[in-house]
Amino acid sequence: xxxxxxxxxxxxxxxxxxxxxxxxxxxxxxxxxxxxxxxxxxxxxxxxxxxxxxxxxxxxxxxxxxxxxxxxxxxxxxxxxxxxxxxxxxxxxxxxxxxxxxxxxxxxxxxxxx
Amino acid sequence: xxxxxxxxxxxxxxxxxxxxxxxxxxxxxxxxxxxxxxxxxxxxxxxxxxxxxxxxxxxxxxxxxxxxxxxxxxxxxxxxxxxxxxxxxxxxxxxxxxxxxxxxxxxxxxxxxxx
Numbered sequence: 293x294x295x296x297x298x299x300x301x302x303x304x305x306x307x308x309x310x311x312x313x314x315x316x317x318x319x320x321x322x323x324x325x326x327x328x329x330x331x332x333x334x335x336x337x338x339x340x341x342x343x344x345x346x347x348x349x350x351x352x353x354x355x356x357x358x359x360x361x362x363x364x365x366x367x368x369x370x371x372x373x374x375x376x377x378x379x380x381x382x383x384x385x386x387x388x389x390x391x392x393x394x395x396x397x398x399x400x401x402x403x404x405x406x
Numbered sequence: 407x408x409x410x411x412x413x414x415x416x417x418x419x420x421x422x423x424x425x426x427x428x429x430x431x432x433x434x435x436x437x438x439x440x441x442x443x444x445x446x447x448x449x450x451x452x453x454x455x456x457x458x459x460x461x462x463x464x465x466x467x468x469x470x471x472x473x474x475x476x477x478x479x480x481x482x483x484x485x486x487x488x489x490x491x492x493x494x495x496x497x498x499x500x501x502x503x504x505x506x507x508x509x510x511x512x513x514x515x516x517x518x519x520x521x
Contacts, residue, residue, distance in 0.1 A: 295450075299471075321508065325507075325508070326467065327509075332513070333513055333514075334410075334497050334511025334512050334513050334514055335451070335497075335509070335511050336511070337508040337509065340506055340507065340508060342465055347507075348506040348508055380501050381449060383451065385451075389504075391506050391507065392439045392456075392458075392501045392503065393456070393505070393507075394441075395483055395507075395509065396453070396454070396455045397443075397450055397451035397452075398447045398450065399448065399450045400450070
């Protein structure tokens with residue numbers, strides 16, 4: 293079974309530029325999560341989708357971050373404009389519909405904002 | 407408020423030593439779930455265990471064991487006879503039943519196992 297796929301793996305941009313990350317969850321997984329992991333910290337949830345609806349985006353900085361999950365499968369996370377403090381690893385995870393079940397994580401995208 | 411504390415930032419051991427990683431959590435919910443994940447240098451978080459708040463039985467899986475104690479709000483993880491391949495950052499996480507599925511992570515413990 294294929295795992296969670298993410299691209300790109302690395303991205304370097306200058307502040308005020310925009311960037312987009314892509315995630316393809318495990319086939320059949322209804323729930324998709326985007327986490328931000330700043331160096332030396334644990335991951336923090338940015339947004340959770342169930343199918344193509346948003347379940348929780350309370351910690352998403354909506355003035356600059358946006359995310360979508362068209363057709364309930366792939367998802368993209370965008371930052372526009374980027375700030376220095378957005379430098380982090382962005383992790384995508386997916387899970388099945390069983391509540392509070394194991395989440396499967398992708399390899400992440402490491403973003404550096406200069 | 408919900409919180410997970412992993413007080414040990416970094417632990418170094420020599421191969422074959424036993425090591426325990428501590429996790430203390432805070433929650434007002436009576437139903438919740440606790441997790442441990444491993445993050446090797448490749449960066450991908452790997453699920454190790456999920457335990458719900460009603461199941462206080464200790465669990466053993468090979469060289470790994472977990473000690474869940476509600477009285478002290480702790481969910482500690484022990485690796486017996488550590489190996490170099492165990493070197494990674496280990497995260498403890500909490501998920502509350504009255505909340506969405508989001509995981510609240512601790513800051514992680516970096517384990518280095520030297521040959």
